[in-house]
Amino acid sequence: MDGLLDGCLALCLPLLAYLVLRTESLSQAVVLFVAFGLLSALGWARLEAPDIALVEAAVGTGLTGALLMHTLSWTEETPPDVRARARRRPWALLAMAALTLLLGWAVLALPADSPGLGLEVDARREDSGVKHPVTAVLLNFRGYDTLLEIAVLLVAALGARAVNPRSERASSEAAKDPLTGELFRMMTPALLLVAGYLVWVGDHGPGGAFQAGAILAGGGVVAILTSRMGTPRMSSLRVRWALLTGPLLFIGVAVAPLFSGGRLLEFPEKYAGTLIFIVEMALTVTIAMVLLMFFPGTRPPRTGRGSAR
C-alpha cells in the first residue's frame, strides 16, 4: 500500500511541475505552484523528514505562495506568443527526458543502502549538547554553514528591502474590517505559543529556529495585510536591532572559544545545549524579521490605469 502511495506521489510531482510551467496564465501557474509545494511537503513527510516538511509547508509554500500572489497583482500578463511556444514544446520534452535519463543513470548507480553519516552523528550526539540529530548537525557539527546561511538571509533581506524601500502603513479604513480584526485577535496568541514550542522542541525533536521563524512570519504577514502593522523598514532602529541580534549573538558565540585557545564554533561541553537554545531564540526573531521584509506590504495606488486587478 505504501509503495502505491509513494509511486503515485513521485509521479505526480514532476507532472505537476510540468503543468506549472506549461500553463499560460500566471495566476493559474502560481496556484498550481502552491499545490506543488503542498505535495512536496507530503513527500518530505513520507521520507520521514518532519523538519523539512514543516519548513516546506510554512515557508516554501505559504510565504513564497503569498509573495508570488501579491507580486502577480503588479505585473501584467503578456499575450503569450502561442505559435513560438508550440514549436518549441516537443524539443523541450525531449530535452527533459534526455536529462532525466542521464541523471537517472547516475542515481541508479548509487549504492542502494549506505548509512551515510548517520552513525557518526549518533556517536557524537551526546557531546553536541542537543539530542535531536538534525539540530545537532545544523547548529553544531555544521554550524559554520548555518552562520553563512544567516548571512545569505541578511543579504537577501537587504537586497529586497533596498529595492522596495517605502510602503507606509495602509489607509485606516481597511483596519476597521470586522472579520479580519476578529481573525487576527484569535490567531495571534495561538501563533506565538506554537512558535515558542517549536523553538523549545527543536532541542530533542523536529523543530528549531527556521520553523519557528516561519510561523511567526506567517502571523506577521497577516498583520501587514490587515494593516495592523507596517512593513518593517531598515531605517527604524528597533527593526535593525531585532534583525541583527541573532547574527551578532551567533558570531559572538562562534568567536568566543578563539580567545581561549579553542577553535571557531567550538561550543564548551557543559553549556552547549543552553548556548544553542539562546542562539536559536535570537535566530528565530531574525528569520521572522527577514521573511517579513521580503513581503512588500500594500501596493501604492496604480496611477491612471484601468480597474485595479
Add this chain to the structure above:
Amino acid sequence: MRADEWASLAVIGTLLVPCVLTGMVMLPLTRRVGMALAPWAALPALGLGLGTGATVHWKSVLLGMQLYAPDEVTRTYLLFTGVLWLFSGLFARGYLREDAHLASFWGFFLATLTGNVGAVLARDVASFYLFFAMMTFCAYGLVVHERTEAAARAGRVYIVMALLGEVLLLAAFFLLVGTRVNLSFDDVPRVVAESSHRDVICVLILVGFGVKVGAILLHMWLPLAHPVAPAPGSAVLSGTIIKVGVLGWLRFLPLGHASLPTLGTVCVAAGLTAAFYGVAVGLTQREAKTVLAYSSISQMGFLTLAVGLALGAPEAAPVLIGAVLVYAVHHALAKGLLFLGTGLLPATGRRGWRGVLVLVGLTWCALEIAGAPLTSGALAKLSLKSAEAAAHASEALPTLLSLAAVGSTLIMARFLECTVPKAPEQGKAGAGGMLLSWGLLLAVDTVLLFWPPVGRDELPHLLAPKYMVSAAWPVLVGGLVAAVVWRSRRWRTWRVPVLPAGDVLWPLMRVLWPGWRLLTTGADREEEEQAETAARLQGGFARFRKASLDEVENAEARLSRLSHVGLALLLFLGVFILLLVR
C-alpha cells in the same frame, strides 16, 4: 732639432699648411688672412720636392697613416705639383680679383691642393684613397665655380664618372689588402704580383685610375670639365690632377714585379687610340680650352702606352717609369702654361709688349707640346723612345709616335687658331700680377729643360743630329698641313663636322637617362598620390574588417537567445559526460 726631426716636420708642414689654410678660408673670421696666404700654400710642397723629408707614421690616424718616402716618383711629383699649384695660385690672385664667389674658389682650391699633395705623399693604401677622394670631390668645386648651367652639367658628369672610378678602385683595394686591413706602398707591388686575383686587381686599377687619367672611353668628363673651370682651375686640373691617376698606376701596378703581356698590349693599343682619337675630335672643336682638353687626352695616351709597355716587359720598367716621369713633368708645365695663357690673353690683349710676350710664350709652349726639337717636349719624347727601345717593343711603334707628334702639332695649331684671333686688341689694367706669375712659370719651364729633375742622361742625345731630324720632321709636316688648311678654308667654305664636347657621352646618356628617371620616380611626386593608393588599400581592409566583425556580432546576438543558451548548456553537459565515459 736634429735633421730627421726637421725632415719629418717638413713633410707634416707640406700636408698641414694647405689643410689649415682651407680651414681658415672656410671660417668667416679668419677668411681674409686665409685668402691672402692661399696662393703660397704650395710652397712647402715645392720645398719638400727640392729637399728630402723623412717618413712619418701616425698609427692612430685613419688606418695607420704613413707619409713620404724619398723615392724618385714622389720627389718629381712633389716638384711639378708644387710649381704648378704655386704659380696657378699666384695667377688666380690676379685673375679672380673681382669674382663673386672668391671665398668658395679659394676654399676648394686649397682643399684640392691638400688632396693632391696628400695623394703624392701617402705611403699606405687607405691614406692614398682618403686624399684621392678628397682631391676628386674638392676639384668638383673648381669645375662648378662659374655656377652656370653648363658648369653644373659638366660637374654632374665629372662626379658620376669619378664615383664610378672610385667604386672600382675600392673593389681593387679590398682585393689587394685582404685581411691585412692596410698595406704600405713598399710591399704593394709585390703583394699584387703574388695575389691570386692579380689580373682582376690590375684591370680594376687600370680602369679606376683610367677615369682620372682620361683614358679612351673613360675620358668623356675631361673635355666638359676643363673648359668650364676658371683658368687657374683648369690649369691645375689638366696639369697635376690628371697626373695623380698616373701616380696611382705607378704605385699599384706590379710594374717590374710581374709580366702581364695581354694586359700590356691592351694598354698600348688604348694609349695609341687615345692619342689619335684625341687629336681627331680636338680638331673639330670650336672653343680653345676644349681643344686643349682633347690635346691632354691625346698626350695622356702616350703615358698609357708607356705603362702598357712596362706591364708587358717588367725588366724595362724602371726606364719606362723614368720616361713617364719626364713626360709628366713636361706635360704638366706646358699644359698649365697654355691654360693660364688662355686666361691671360684677354687680360693683356694682343697689342703691346705684354701681348707679344704672351703670344711668344704660347707658341713656345705649343711647340713644346708638339715635341719640337730643343724643347722639353723633345726631351720627353726622346726619353720615351729610348725606353720603348729598351722594352724592345714592336718596330712600328717609333713611326706611330712620330705620326702622333704630327697630330699634336696639328691640334696645337688649331688651338692657336682658336685663341689668337678672338683675343681683344687692348688688355685690361691690373694684368701685371698675372703676367708676372705666368712669365715666371714660363721661365721655370725653360729652366727645367736644362736642368730636369729626372731623365738627365738623355740630355746630351738631344743635340744629336739623328734625333734632331726625327724630332723636327713631324713638327714641320704638321705646321705645313695646318698652314695649307688655314689658307684653303679662307676661299672654300669647307665645313668641318661639329662634334659636341664629350662626344661618346651623349649617345650613352640617351641609353642611361630613362633608367635613372625610372629609378627616381616619385621623388618629385607630391605626398598626396602616395597617400591615395594607401588610402584605397586601407579602405578595402576596413571594409573586410567591418564585414567580419558584423558577422561575429549577429552570431553573438543569435547565441544570446535564451533557448539557445539552454541548448548550449545541455549540449555542453552531454558532450562533457560523453567524453568522460571511458
Add this chain to the structure above:
Amino acid sequence: MTSVAALMAWPVILPLLGAVLALLVGRPGVRLVAGVASVATLMASSRLAWEVAHQGVLRQSIGGWGAPLGIEWRADGLAALMLLTIALVGPLISVHALDHLGDREDREFLPLWLFVWCALNALVLSDDAFNLYVTLELTTLAAVALIAVRRDLPGLDAGLRYLLFALPGSLCYLLGIALLYGAHATLDVGTLAQRVQPGPVTWVAAGLVTVGLCLKTPLFPLHVWLPPTYTGAPTPVTALLSALISKGSFYVLLRLWLEVFAPVLDARVGQLLGVLGAVAVLWGSFLALSQTQLKRVVAYSSVAQIGYLFLVFPMATSGARAGAIYLVVSHAAAKASMFVAVGNIHQAVGITALGGVQGLAYRMPFTFLAMALGGISLIGIPPSGGFIAKWLLLNESIGTRQWWWALVLLAGSLLAAAYVFRILRGSFLPLPAEVKVRSIPLRNELAPLALALIALVLGLVPWFPLELLAIGASR
C-alpha cells in the same frame, strides 16, 4: 590570538562582523565601520598569507569535529594568494565606489561588499563541498543585490539576468555534490579526493559541477549574460564582478578538477575545455573590437581573458596551474583598474562611447596611466603580471608539446593589443572643445592607479607570488 584556528577564522569573521555592524549602525557610521572592518580584514588576510608562506599548508576543522562530520578549512599557497588579491583589489574598488555612487547607496554598497568579501574569503579557505555551495550562493546573492543597488532600470535588469543565470549554475553544482555525497557519504574535498573512482556517478557529478561552474564563470557558450550584466551594473560593481566574483567559481572549478576529479580528468575532456577556452579568447576579442561603448569593450575583453584561464585544463601541469592563477590575480588587478578608470571617465565627462577617452591624457593623467598599465597587463606585454602569466602558459604549452595553445595565446594577445590601443589611441588627441570636464576627487583617480600598479608590481617581482603558489601544489 595567534593560534592557527584564530588565524584561519579572522579573515572570514571580520568582514561578516563588519557587515552586520555596518547594517546596525545605519547611515552616519557606515563608512567608519566599513573602513575599520576593511583594514582589520586586510591585516588578517596578510597575516594568514605570511603564516602560510612560512609554515606551509594550514589545516583546521571548525568546531573541533572530524573530517566527515564537521567542516574543514585548508589554506595552501593558492588560497593565501587569492586572499591577498581580494584584500588588495576589493577595498580599492570600494574606495572608488564611495564617490561614484551616491551616499544613499553607500548604506547598501558597503555592507554588501563586506558580505561578498566574507563569502570570497570563506570560499577560498573552505575544504567542504557543500560549504563551497553556500559561499557561492552568498556571493551570487550579494552580487545581485550590488548590481541592483542603484534601483534604476538597467541595474535591475542586469541583476535579474545575473540571478537567473547564476541560479541554475549553483543548482547543477549542488546536484553534482549530492550525487558525490550519495556515492561516498562525505562532503570533505580531501576525503572525496581519495575515494573518487571513475564510474557513472563520478562522470555525471563531474559533468554537472563543471557545467554549473562554467555557467557562473562564464565560459564561452554560456557567456551571453556577461556583457549586458556588466554594462547594466554600476561600474564599481562591474569591477567587483569581473575582478573577484567571477574568479571565485573558477577557483572552485580549478580546485575540484585538480584534486577531486584528477583521476577522471583525461586528455579528451581537457582538450574540450581548452578548445572552448580558445574559442572564448578569439570570440571575446573579436567582439571587443566591434563594440563602440567603452564598458562593453572591457566586458567582452573579460570573456576573452576568462578563455585564457581554461587553457590550464588541457595542460594540467603545476606550471600551467601557476600560470592560470597568476593570470587570475593579474587580471583581477588589471581589469579592476580598467573598469574603475572607465567609471572615472563616465563620472568626469559623462560619455560612455569610445570617444569619451579623447584628450584623456591631458585632463586625467592618472586615470590614463592606470588604463594604459591595465591595458598592457591585459595584452601581456612586460613589465606586467599578464606577461608573466602568458610566459608560464606559453612555456607549459610548448613543454607539453601542445603548441596550438601557444598559437591561441599569441593570437589572443595581438587581438587584445588591437582593442586596448583602440581605446587608448584617442587619449592623445587634443581635448574636444564642447566636452566640459567635471573634476573628480583625487582619491577617485588614485584608486585605478593603485590597482594598475599592483598589476605592474606583479610583473616586476613574480618571484614571491610564484614561490607562495608552489606551497601545497597538488602535483
Add this chain to the structure above:
Amino acid sequence: MNPWLVYALSGVALFSVGLVGLFSHQHVVKRILASNITGSGVLLVLVALARRVPSGPPDPVPHALVLTGIVVSVSSTALGVALARRMARLQAEATHSPEHEPRSDGEGP
C-alpha cells in the same frame, strides 16, 4: 524498487523539468518558478538519499543540508521577485503603454 529510489528519480525528473523550463520561458516569474522547482528537485534527491539507511532513523546530515538549501532558495526567490516587482513598477511608470513583459534576455542600455 525500494521507496527512496522512486523519490530520487522523481527528484531528478523535477530537476530536469525545472532546468529546461528555466531556459524555455521568457517571463521572469515563470523563470523564478522554474528555478524553485529545480531547487526542490535537487533537495528531493538529497532527502531520498538520506532515506537509504536500511534500519533506524534516516541520515540527518542531508536533512540539515536540505534545510539550508530551502532557506537559500527562498532567499533567492524573494530577491528575484522583489527585483521583478520593482522593474515592473518602473516600466509601468516609464511607458504607460501596455507593458511589454520584462524580457530577461533583452539588450540592457
Add this chain to the structure above:
Amino acid sequence: MTNTWLPLSVLLSSLLPGLIIFLLAEEQRRTRTLLNLLAAVTKLVLTGVMAWGVFQGRQYETRLPFLPKADLVLRADSFSLLFITLSAVLWFVTTIYAVGYLEGTDHRSRFFGFFSLCVASTMGIALAGNLLTFFLFYEMLTLSTYPLVIHRGTPEALRAGNVYLRYTLSGATLLLAGVVLLYSLAGAVEFTERGALGAVAAHRTELIAAFVLLMGGLGVKTALVPLHGWLPVAMVAPAPVSALLHAVAVVKAGAFGITRVIYDVYGVYLVHDLGVMQPLAIVAAVTILFGSVRALQQGDLKKRLAYSTVSQVAYIVLGVSIFGTASTIGGLVHLVHQGVMKITLFFCAGNYAEELHVHRVSELRGVGRRMPLTTAAFTVGALGMIGIPPVAGFISKWYLGIGALEAHQPWLVVVLLTSSLLNAGYFLPIVYSAWFQAPREAWKPSPGRWEIGLLLLLPTVATAVLSLAAGLFAGAELSPLGWTRLLTEREFRP
C-alpha cells in the same frame, strides 16, 4: 670580484629621472632641463667608469631573482658597452637638441619622461645578460617609444602610431614565440661567449624554427625589408624622436639583438652549421639595395633619411651574418658610425624644418648660404653615408668589403659598392642644390647672431665633428674601431 651595483645604476640613472620628470609640472622648465642634463652626465660618467673597468678586464653583473627558472641578469661586457657608450653620448646630445627643439611646445614633461624611459630600456637591452631580460627591455622599448611617435597628437601621428604598433607588436609576438621555444629546449638561455645552445645542438628543426622566429621578431625593429614599413611612417614624430630613436636607439636595438642571438645565444659555428647565415645575408643585401632605391624615390627629406637608415642598418646585419672577423668588425663598428652620422643628418633635417620650415628635398636650394654650419654638418654626414673618407662610414665599408672577400662572397662586395653609388645618387643632389644652387626666393636672415638657436646648432656640429673624428682617428685605441677590434678579438672570435 664582480661589481654588482654598477650595471643597475646605469639603468636607474635614466629610469629614475624619467619617472621624476613625469611628475614635474609643465612650467618647471628649468628643473626639468637640469634633471635631464644631470641624468645624461651621470650616465656618461658611469659608462666611462664601466668602460674603463671592462677594458681592464673586470666583471660587472647584477643578478635579480625573477622567475623560478630564470633570473633578471644585467651584465656589462665589451659588446654591450659599445652600444651603451653610443647611446649615452647620443642621448646627451639629443637631450640638448630636444630642449632647444621643443621650446614653447606643450606636454614636454610627458615627452622627456618617455624619452628617458626609452633610453633606460635601450640601456636595459644593451646590458641584458640573458634572453628573457633582453625580451623584457625589448618590449619596454616599444611601449616607451609609442607615445613619442604620437607626441604631436595629430590624426596622422595617430595613424603612424597605429602602423608602428602593428609592426612592433607582431614582431614582439614572433620574438616571444622564439624565446619560449628556446627556453623549453635549453632552459634559462644565458649569453655566453661561444653560444649557450651547444648542449641541444641535436634538435636541428626546433633550433632553426626558433632562429627564424627570433630573426622575424628582431627584424621588425631592424627594419629588414618585408618588416620595414613602420620606419618611414614613424617619421611624423618630432625631430629629436626620429633622430635618437628611429636612427639610433630603436633600430640599433634590433641589430644589437640579432648580433647577440648569432654570437652569444647560438654561437657562430652553430648558426653556420644550421645554414641560416646565408639567407640572413641575402635578406640584408636585399634590404640594403631596396632601402637605397626607395630613398631615391622620396621627395620628403626625412622619409629619404628614413629609407637610408633602413639600408644602412642592414649593413650591420650583413656584417654580422658573414662568417669572419673582418666583417664582424665592420658590422659592429658601423653600429656606432651609422648612429653618429645618421643622427647628424636628422638633426640637420630638424634644423631645416624648425628654422626654414623646409621639409621637401626640392625646397633645399641654396640653403647652404642661409645655414652654412648646418649644411656643412649635413655634407659631412652625407659623405660619411656614401662611404667617402675621412668620415666614419668609410671605415665600416672598408672592413665590410674586406670581410665579404675574406668569406669568399664577392657578390656582397658588388652589393656594397652599388649601394654606395645609390647613396651618392640620393645624397649628392641634396648637397649640390644646398651649396651651389641659388634659392627660389632669398631666405630671410636669421634674427640672432647664429643661423639657428645654439641649442640646436651645437649638437648638430658636435655629432658632425664626432663622425669626422671617428673616421679620421679610427686607428686610435679608444676609437669605436679600436674598441670593436678589441671586442671582436675578445668575445666574438669564431
